[in-house]
Amino acid sequence: EPEVTQTPSHQVTQMGQEVILRCVPISNHLYFYWYRQILGQKVEFLVSFYNNEISEKSEIFDDQFSVERPDGSNFTLKIRSTKLEDSAMYFCASSPDRGLGNSPLHFGNGTRLTVT
Amino acid sequence: RKEVEQDPGPFNVPEGATVAFNCTYSNSASQSFFWYRQDCRKEPKLLMSVYSSGNEDGRFTAQLNRASQYISLLIRDSKLSDSATYLCVAHTGRRALTFGSGTRLQVQP
Numbered sequence: 001e002p003e004v005t006q007t008p009s010h011q012v013t014q015m016g017q018e019v020i021l022r023c024v025p026i027s028n029h030l031y032f033y034w035y036r037q038i039l040g041q042k043v044e045f046l047v048s049f050y051n052n053e054i055s056e057k058s059e060i061f062d063d064q065f066s067v068e069r070p071d072g073s074n075f076t077l078k079i080r081s082t083k084l085e086d087s088a089m090y091f092c093a094s095s096p097d098r099g100l101g102n103s104p105l106h107f108g109n110g111t112r113l114t115v116t
Numbered sequence: 117r118k119e120v121e122q123d124p125g126p127f128n129v130p131e132g133a134t135v136a137f138n139c140t141y142s143n144s145a146s147q148s149f150f151w152y153r154q155d156c157r158k159e160p161k162l163l164m165s166v167y168s169s170g171n172e173d174g175r176f177t178a179q180l181n182r183a184s185q186y187i188s189l190l191i192r193d194s195k196l197s198d199s200a201t202y203l204c205v206a207h208t209g210r211r212a213l214t215f216g217s218g219t220r221l222q223v224q225p
C-alpha cells in the first residue's frame with residue numbers, strides 16, 4: 001500500500017534556527033496537508049495545499065511558516081525562526097480529494113521537532 | 117466551545133468488554149465524520165467513516181445523530197490490541213479536518 005513518507009523522523013534544533021521538514025505524499029494524491037501535535041494535546045491543522053498554492057491555513061500558520069512543493073514529489077514545511085513552543089510532532093498528510101470519502105487523509109509517520 | 121469534543125478518558129476495560137465512546141461537534145454545517153485511531157507517538161490512522169445510517173466494520177460500530185450533533189463508536193469484544201487513543205474527526209465544507217482531543221482506551225488482560 002502506498003505511504004506518505006516523512007524525513008527526518010526526529011529533528012533537534014536551537015531556538016531561532018530555521019528547519020525544513022520534508023514529506024513525500026502518495027503519488028496520485030492532489031491535496032497535501034501539514035498538521036502538528038504538541039505532546040499530550042490534540043492534532044491541529046496548520047495548512048492545506050492544492051494546485052501549487054495554499055488553499056487554507058490556520059491561525060497557527062503565521063509568517064514564520066511556509067510550504068513548498070519544489071518538485072513533483074516533495075512537499076516541505078519550513079519554520080523560519082523556531083521557538084520553544086514549536087516543539088511538536090509534525091504530520092504530513094495527503095488525500096486524493098478534499099477529505100470526503102472513505103479514506104480522507106493518509107498520514108505520514110511524523111517528524112518530531114524538538115527546539116532547545 | 118470546542119469544535120469537536122470528546123471525553124479524554126482513560127477508559128480501562130477488561131478484554132472482551134464492550135465499550136462506547138461519544139463525541140459532540142459544534143458546527144452544524146459539518147458534513148463528514150470519521151473515527152481515527154492513534155497509538156502512542158504514532159500517526160493517526162483511519163478506523164472508519166461515520167454514516168448517518170450507522171455503519172459497522174467487524175467489532176466496530178459507528179453512529180451519527182445529526183439532530184443532536186453527536187457521534188459514537190462502539191467496540192465489542194475488546195482486544196488488548198484495541199488499546200489506543202480514538203480521535204473523533206469532523207469535516208466541514210471546504211475546510212480541513214478538525215480533530216477532537218481523543219479518548220484513551222486501555223484494555224486490560
